[in-house]
Amino acid sequence: MIAFTAAEIAEITSGRLDADPGITPLSVVTDSREATQGSLYVAKPGEHADGHDFIDAAFAAGAVLALVERPVSGHPSIVVADAVLAMGALAAEAVRRIRAARAEAGSRLTVVGITGSAGKTTTKDLLAGILATQGNTVAPQGSYNGEVGVPLTVFRAGTDTRYLVIEMGATGIGHIRYLAEMVKPDIGVVLAVGTAHAGEFGGVENIALAKGEMVEGLTAGGTAIINLDDERVAAMRSRTGAKVLGFSSEGRQDAQVQALNADTNAEGCPEFDLQLPDGAAPRHVSSRLIGAHHTGNLLAAAAAAWAAGVPGDHIAESLGNQAAASRWRMERTERPDGVTIINDAYNANPESMRAALRTLADLGRGRRTWAVLGAMLELGGDSIREHTAVGTQVVRLNISRLLVIGREARALYVSAVNEGSWGDECLFAETLEEAYDVLAAELQPGDLVLFKSSNSVGLRHLGDRIALPPAPTPADERSTLL
Incomplete structure (x- = not known):
């Protein structure tokens, strides 16, 4: 985690400091049961419980500072208007500092954002597996993909992080824009526009509007990874000024990343020849995931890894070695x-x-x-x-x-x-x-x-x-x- 003093946290979050300004937390948690020695405990109100009710438990477990929405007595704290938005502001500053530190050292941080109505977690796991062979990689635990989960993922990164993979979910227009502004992805992946959360969004077209915020929020010189097999995703090419890298498992001729001769084996696992835009002969991929529908996820991970500079042979080898990394996915x-x-x-x-x-x-x-x-x-x-x-x-x-x-x-x-x-x-x-x-x-x-x-x-x-x-x-x- 990037080190912030209590005074810096108060300034970044526009909060009121009720603590020693020199306190420097070592981690950030939103669950008092996860607090350890040196934690910053974020007392956010929840759907079923109010984090303020567990401040004593957090400090008993080792927390040294609390981010709160109302004054508390007996514990060092910073009072903010909205604890979740404060987390986002702190995460944005953490990403900025990591980028600056790595640039000063002659290296860089590559941030990859992934969104879509289905397949986000699987694609995130696959991509993180590939990137981890090339450098220190931080990716979400499980499906941390919202306004709380994304900052918690960012807080696990430090100046030694080469790749930061961020999964982005949404239940309304503007959510992905907010997350993209927070982490400023260099590479943005859009997998699919489906009917998940259609009731909350008000229809599939609104889902497409929301998912497309990913490609609109890319950094200058970024790359949009687009699923050309999904018409609504393919249409997002017109919504970005970034370089576009399209993928397809259905033979789209305008796709730079393709699955040729795609099939499944006797175990139901996808197999195909991976075509990358490097002019080399296709590499065979025999996946350990279950289900033909994972071919698109495998291609998305391959395309994002290629955009991040990973050699094609390493991409194909890693895809063939990886089984499901997150629970309850086939x-x-x-x-x-x-x-x-x-x-x-x-x-x-x-x-x-x-x-x-x-x-x-x-x-x-x-x-x-x-x-x-x-x-x-x-x-x-x-x-x-x-x-x-x-x-x-x-x-x-x-x-x-x-x-x-x-x-x-x-x-x-x-x-x-x-x-x-x-x-x-x-x-x-x-x-x-x-x-x-x-x-x-x-x-x-x-x-x-x-x-x-x-x-x-x-x-x-x-x-x-x-x-x-x-x-x-x-x-x-x-x-x-x-």
Whole structure:
């Protein structure tokens, strides 16, 4: 972390200093449970709790300074109008200081921003894996991609950081612009414009407006990495003065980065020949990720790495060596009894749901397949229509069993029944516990089970629970004793 004194923090955040001006925090946390010796604790109000209620706990754990929105007694603090905006201001200054320090030393900091309706975290993980082979790289933990997560990622960087990878999410117009102004990316990646958060944005066209803020916010001389297979993303070329590097897995001739001869292997992992704009022969990439839809993410990471100056051979080699780095993204578990679990329930939107179901169908040839599905949230007025479409797709893909969980996803169940799936082929459970009982009783060796829902539905935890080896029955225990 870049060192800031309490006096500097107060000046940067336009805050009132109620502390020794020389206090210099060693880290920044927003959760009192993560505070360690020397932490700056940001007491931000939350949806379910107010960080000010945990100031004592933070200092007991080692915090030396608090960033607060109202005066507190007994602890060194800086009072600001908005703690989250103060974090952003401090992060922006941290990036500026890192750039200046590296420039003075004859080096540079390269900042890469990644956005899109799906695939951000996977692409971030892939790119960070490539860049880490070339220099000190800082990237978000998990899916830290908002107005709190981005500053927390920045605060982990220092003057020894060569690459800073930033994942940027949004639930409204202006959010990505704010984040881009904070970190000033040199390379900006736009993956896709889908229907995730369509209800909050007010429609897909507004999502496209918001995602395009990434390419508008690039530094002078920056590079925009554009998915030419998505028409709304391809149209963003007109919104930037930066150099554009397009990628395509569908044979777009104007794409400088392409996946040639793309396919999936017997394990459902993408394979292709990677064409880069270096004039060299395509390099073969055999990925360890699951699902053909990851081809676009692999290409995006390759294009961003190329723009960052990584040699083509290193890019291809790294892409072939990397498995999923973040949890609950097509995460595959083989149970000892022969049941295979694919847990892709970190998040869901219509595009990612369709991709996961196609992968389930492809991998499940010759096996009994289960789609365990929960709601796709934040779709607004499109919710019933989109859930209905997914139910129809499950039946048309010949998925063996469908288990739908929760009232918000009931349209998916009704659609599957209407399409011709009934009886024990299509089941509905009100709760996760009911769903667990069904699966515990009915899964058989050889079954392939996909879990997919929006994050807050909680199917990822059900998937983890089902992935555990089944408990031995009393008969099994007796045979072991004998």
